[in-house]
Amino acid sequence: MSLEPTGRETSAAFAGAVRSFVARECGSPEQRAQLTDHGREAHSSPICHKLGELGWAGVAFPERYGGSGGGVADACVLLEELAYGQVPVFGLGISMIVGRTALRFGTEQQRHEIIGSVSRGEVSAIAMSEPEAGSDVGAMRCAARHTGDGYVVDGQKTWISCAPYAERILLVCRTGATGRKHDGVTMLEVPRDTPGVEIRPIDTLGGREVNDVFFTGVEVSADRVIGVEHQAWRQLMAGLNFERLVCAATFLGNARRAFDDTLAYVSGRRQFGRPVGSFQALKHRLADLATELECCSLLVHDIARRTDDDPERQLPREASMAKLKATELAKAVTVEGMQMMGAAGYTTEYDMERQLRQNIVGTVFAGTSEIQRDIIGSSYGL
Incomplete structure (x- = not known):
C-alpha cells in the first residue's frame, strides 16, 4: 500500500479505513480480552503483523526500505485511531521511533533491515x-x-x-x-x-x-x-519531534476514547428522572473537556504536518507542548470520566478503570510533564 503525504481528505479516508479494521479485529470487549490476556498484556504480535500486511506499520517510511511512503502526519493518524480503538499494539509507536532513527542516521543496510522489520509489524525496543x-x-x-x-x-x-x-x-x-x-x-x-x-x-x-x-x-x-x-545525544535530540508526536498522538486517541465512553454513559444513565449528563455540573465539565480535545487535536496534527514539511527542523518547544498537552489531557479526561460515571467507572464491567490505569502513566514516561514544562520554559529564555 502506497500513501501520498497526508492532506485533510486523505487523512480522513485513512482514519476511516483504520476504524473499519479496528471494529473488525478489536471492536468488542471479548476480542480485547482475548488479545491482551484480560488486560495484562499491552501488545499483540498477531494484530501488529496484520498492520504490517496492510502496509500501515510502515506508514512513516519510504517505499524503498519496505514502507508505504507516508510521513509523520500519517503515523499520527494511525496511532491516534489505534489508541482510540484500544488496539493492543503498544510496541508499534516505539518501533516507529527506532525505524525513524535508522532512517535518519543508519547505513543503507541498517535502514533496509530495521525499517523492513518495523514495516512487517515486528517490534523494536x-x-x-x-x-x-x-x-x-x-x-x-x-x-x-x-x-x-x-x-x-x-x-x-x-x-x-x-x-x-x-x-x-x-x-x-x-x-x-x-x-x-x-x-x-x-x-x-x-x-x-x-x-x-x-x-x-x-x-x-x-x-x-x-x-x-x-x-x-x-x-x-x-x-x-x-x-x-x-x-548519540545529538542524534536523540534530533529525533525528539517524532518521539513526542508518537506519544502525543497515542494519548490523544486515549483521551478521545475516554471522553466518548463517559459521554455515552452519562447520556444513558438516569437519575431524578433525566440523564445525569443533562445536569449543569456534568454538562459544563464535558463542554470544557470537549474544547480541550479539539485544541489538542489541532496542536498535535499541526506539528506533525510541520515536521513533514521540514524534516530537518527541530521543534523542541512545540513537540514538548504536544506531548505535555495530550498526556495531561488523557489523564484529566479519565479521572473526570471515572468521577462522572460514579461507582460504575470503578468496575471492570466498563473500560474506564483500565483507561485510568493506562493513561495515568503518560505524564511520566517519554519525558515527564515537569521535564516538558522545563523545555518549554527554557525555549523562552527562562
Missing part, C-alpha cells in the same frame, strides 16, 4: 533509562567497551517497554568518558536474543508493559553502531 538515569539520561552508566572488532556491553536498563516482544533493542550506552556527560554516548542495535541479554518483567498498575534489561558481557559487532560513535 529502546533501552535508555537506568535506575539512576531517568530524566537525567546523561548520568547513564551502562557501558560498551571496545574490543578488537566491536564492543562488550555491561550494565542495566530499566522501564524498557515491550522488550520481550522485540526483535532488536536500540541501546543507548556510554562508550567514552569526557568532561561533558552528554558526550561519549553511542547507539547500538542489539538483537534481543544475543547471549548475555536478560529481560525481567516489571509488574505495574497497567499490566506487563515494562521491563528491566540486563547486559552481561554482551558482544556487539562494530557494524551495529547507529550513526556516529559518541554522538
